Amino acid sequence: MALATTLGLTLYVLTRDNRPDKSIPMPFFDWPILGNLVTIAINSISGVELYDMVERTAKLGNYWMHIPALGGMELHISDPPSIKALLEDLDSFALPPYRFFLFGELFGHGIFLSNGEAWNFQRNLAKPIFNLPSRTDMFETYHKAAKNLLKVLEEAAASGETLELQQLFKRFTLDTFSQIGFGYPISSLLHPVQFSSSFDWIFREVDNRMKFPWRKITKEREWRYHVGVIEDFIVGLIAERRKEGWEGKKDFLSRLLEMEAQKEITGVTEKFLKDQVMNFMIAGRDTTAILLAATFYFLAQDERVEGKVVREIEEVVGKEEVTMNHTKELRYLKNVLDESLRLHPPAVPINSRICVKDVVLPNKVVVRKGGLVGYSPFVVHRLKEFWGEDADEFKPERWEDKDILKHPYQFVPFQKGPRQCLGMNMAYEEAKCCIAILYQSGFRFKLLNKENPLLHNMAAILTARNGINVKVQKIN
Numbered sequence: 001m002a003l004a005t006t007l008g009l010t011l012y013v014l015t016r017d018n019r020p021d022k023s024i025p026m027p028f029f030d031w032p033i034l035g036n037l038v039t040i041a042i043n044s045i046s047g048v049e050l051y052d053m054v055e056r057t058a059k060l061g062n063y064w065m066h067i068p069a070l071g072g073m074e075l076h077i078s079d080p081p082s083i084k085a086l087l088e089d090l091d092s093f094a095l096p097p098y099r100f101f102l103f104g105e106l107f108g109h110g111i112f113l114s115n116g117e118a119w120n121f122q123r124n125l126a127k128p129i130f131n132l133p134s135r136t137d138m139f140e141t142y143h144k145a146a147k148n149l150l151k152v153l154e155e156a157a158a159s160g161e162t163l164e165l166q167q168l169f170k171r172f173t174l175d176t177f178s179q180i181g182f183g184y185p186i187s188s189l190l191h192p193v194q195f196s197s198s199f200d201w202i203f204r205e206v207d208n209r210m211k212f213p214w215r216k217i218t219k220e221r222e223w224r225y226h227v228g229v230i231e232d233f234i235v236g237l238i239a240e241r242r243k244e245g246w247e248g249k250k251d252f253l254s255r256l257l258e259m260e261a262q263k264e265i266t267g268v269t270e271k272f273l274k275d276q277v278m279n280f281m282i283a284g285r286d287t288t289a290i291l292l293a294a295t296f297y298f299l300a301q302d303e304r305v306e307g308k309v310v311r312e313i314e315e316v317v318g319k320e321e322v323t324m325n326h327t328k329e330l331r332y333l334k335n336v337l338d339e340s341l342r343l344h345p346p347a348v349p350i351n352s353r354i355c356v357k358d359v360v361l362p363n364k365v366v367v368r369k370g371g372l373v374g375y376s377p378f379v380v381h382r383l384k385e386f387w388g389e390d391a392d393e394f395k396p397e398r399w400e401d402k403d404i405l406k407h408p409y410q411f412v413p414f415q416k417g418p419r420q421c422l423g424m425n426m427a428y429e430e431a432k433c434c435i436a437i438l439y440q441s442g443f444r445f446k447l448l449n450k451e452n453p454l455l456h457n458m459a460a461i462l463t464a465r466n467g468i469n470v471k472v473q474k475i476n
Contacts, residue, residue, distance in 0.1 A: 020073060020368060026064040027056050035066035041211045050349060050456050054382045062365060067210075074352060074372035078383060080407035081362035083375050086353050087409070087417035090115075093353035096372055102206050103460070105227060108271060110279030123422065125265070126280070129180070129252050130422045135429060136324045137250060138180055142430055143321065145175040146437045148189040153443050156472040162448065165293035165468040169434075170196060170285060172292070176430065177284040182237050182277060183251035195233040198226035199285070207459035234274050252280055286461045288427045290346035291337065292434055297454065297468045298340055298394045300447045305396055309333055313436045322440070327432040335399035337431055341413035342387075343394060345377040349458045351415065377412050378462065386410045445470040 028039040043049040056063065057078045065074050077083065086093055094115045107113050111122040128134065149172050156163050171188040174196055178186040188196055205223060209215050216223075238253065246254035246261075256276060260268040299306040309332065316329045352374035359367050367373055384391045386406060387398075398404055405411055414421035421427075448469045455465040 020064075020371060021075075021365060024062050024064055024075070024365065025060050026066065027060060028065075030066050033068065035068045035072075037067055037211060040067070049458060050376070050378045050462075053376055053379050057376075057379050058383060058385070062363065072372065074374050075365065075367060076350075077361065077363065077365075077373060077375050078380050079363050080380070080386075080409035082365075082373075083380065083412065084407075084409040084417070085359075085362055086373055086375065087412075087415055087419065089359075090418055092355060092357055092359045093373070094356050096352050096354040102209065106202060106230065107278050107282070108275035110275040112279050112282065119419075122276070122279075125256070125259075125276070126252070126422055129255065130426055134250065135426050138176070138426065138430070139322070139324055139433060141176050141179045142433045143437070144179075144185070145172055145189065146434060148175065148187060149434070150437070150441055150443075152189055153438070153441075153472050154474070157443070157474040160471065162469050163472060165296055165445065165470060166290060166463055167200075167467075169289035169292040170200070172434065173285045173289040173430070174281075177281060178237075179251070180284070181251060181280045182241060182253035183249050184237055184240065193233075194229050198229040199281075201226045202230070203286075203460050204457075207457060230278070231274065234277050235270065237277065238270065238273050253277060283421070283423050284426070287346045287421075287423075288430055290344070290461060290463060291340060291427060291431050293464070293468050294344040294346070294454075295337060295340040295431065295435065296445050296470075297447070297464070298343070299336070300445045300470065301450060302394060305336065305394070306444075309336060309435070310439050313439050317436055317440060319440070322433045322436045324429065326436065327429050330432050330436065332396065333432055333435060334428065335396040337428060338399050338411075339394055339396045342381040342411065343392075344454065344456075344462065344464075345381060345413040346462050347377055347413060347415065347421075348460060349378055349456070349462050350374045350376050351412075375412075378456075380410055380412065383410075442475040444473045444475060446473060 026036075028036045030036065031038050040049070043052060053076075057076070061078065063076050065076055066072065067074065077086070095113065100113050103113060109118060111119060111126065114122060149168075152163075152168065155161070171192065174188050174193075175186055178184050186193060186195075201222070205215065205219060205226075208219075241253050241257060246257045253273070253276075256265070256268070256273060259265045299309060312330060312332045317326045320326070352372055355367050355369050355371045355373065357369050361367065361373070380386070382391050387410075390398075409416060414424040414427070448471065452466070454468075457463045457465045
């Protein structure tokens with residue numbers, strides 16, 4: 001009798017409906033202990049899970065997901081007013097603890113994992129590097145890196161080599177951000193570095209650990225190796241900058257060291273500097289690289305749009321060196337970038353917060369203290385109720401309609417609110433500059449599998465699952 005009672009209670013606990021609000025559906029079977037992880041892992045194999053999320057959201061609206069390893073039940077929302085509340089109300093919502101569990105070893109207590117005063121302090125430290133005078137100075141860095149990029153493309157065009165655009169542009173943005181961040185020209189376009197490979201491995205592994213938590217044990221040796229490569233690289237850069245001095249230099253690391261010397265900031269440790277550099281690197285390398293790769297993917301798919309971009313560059317820039325003023329005039333290219341960001345936002349696939357107190361969302365859903373709430377930019381950017389029946393189509397002209405946004409929070413590629421990406425304008429400018437230089441130099445990309453849909457990896461950064469593989473053509 002006692003055994004039967006125990007088994008019955010155990011079965012009840014493992015299989016009971018744990019939804020905080022049972023009027024809101026959970027679309028997947030809630031497995032004991034594993035929650036929805038089984039379904040998520042199965043769906044991830046196909047690479048269409050984000051497309052499934054769009055259909056699910058269009059059908060259900062709000063719904064629950066249960067991922068015990070990441071804190072339990074999470075409410076998925078898609079209405080812009082509730083997303084606005086989630087991103088703007090810092091008194092009610094904070095970054096969830098599982099972010100530190102996943103990324104803390106790599107990013108420490110940097111801006112991407114911080115809340116409250118720690119976050120505000122670090123954001124104020126970083127702001128000056130993204131102001132207009134600083135961004136104008138960055139164009140020299142973009143042009144230097146572009147020269148090496150053009151060399152790679154020249155060789156690929158001559159040899160017929162296949163290039164994968166995500167990796168190519170990650171090397172380009174690593175070169176620009178290493179110069180901007182700590183005044184060190186890595187030149188990974190000419191000499192690929194292990195740091196970049198380890199960085200990519202870590203982000204893939206974070207994605208894997210979210211779906212298969214046991215990899216924290218089975219892949220610990222590889223994890224420690226790649227984390228060590230990254231840390232050694234960053235620590236070496238800091239030591240080199242201290243040795244060379246920072247006087248007269250404009251990079252982010254030099255600015256921090258100068259502020260330390262002038263006692264504008266105190267308590268600066270090597271770990272603090274390492275955390276700042278790592279967070280600065282993730283802010284710029286991957287997001288801008290994926291924006292460039294995805295944009296060239298869409299342009300290679302649509303010769304009409306590509307032709308309009310090329311003509312605008314010819315009219316605005318001509319044969320001159322691309323400047324900040326030129327990028328301001330490339331208005332159609334801005335529409336192209338916005339459409340690329342809409343269809344393939346490179347930010348986190350699901351952006352989540354934890355409630356620090358009981359909250360009633362604008363959609364009338366009550367979320368208790370400790371509850372998780374999240375949204376997917378990918379999903380919100382493709383819902384037909386916001387974007388029309390052609391929501392899945394690449395149509396830059398839609399941005400010519402000044403009333404395209406029925407609500408400002410239906411387009412959130414860089415987040416919005418107090419935590420909006422500081423480097424947003426910089427990302428647009430770097431992407432415009434790079435695209436203009438490549439077309440100005442006569443290069444075109446031809447997709448190897450033009451008919452294949454773009455599948456996605458739901459990792460820390462949204463990437464193309466099977467890569468974006470191209471041949472390079474040079475038009476004289």
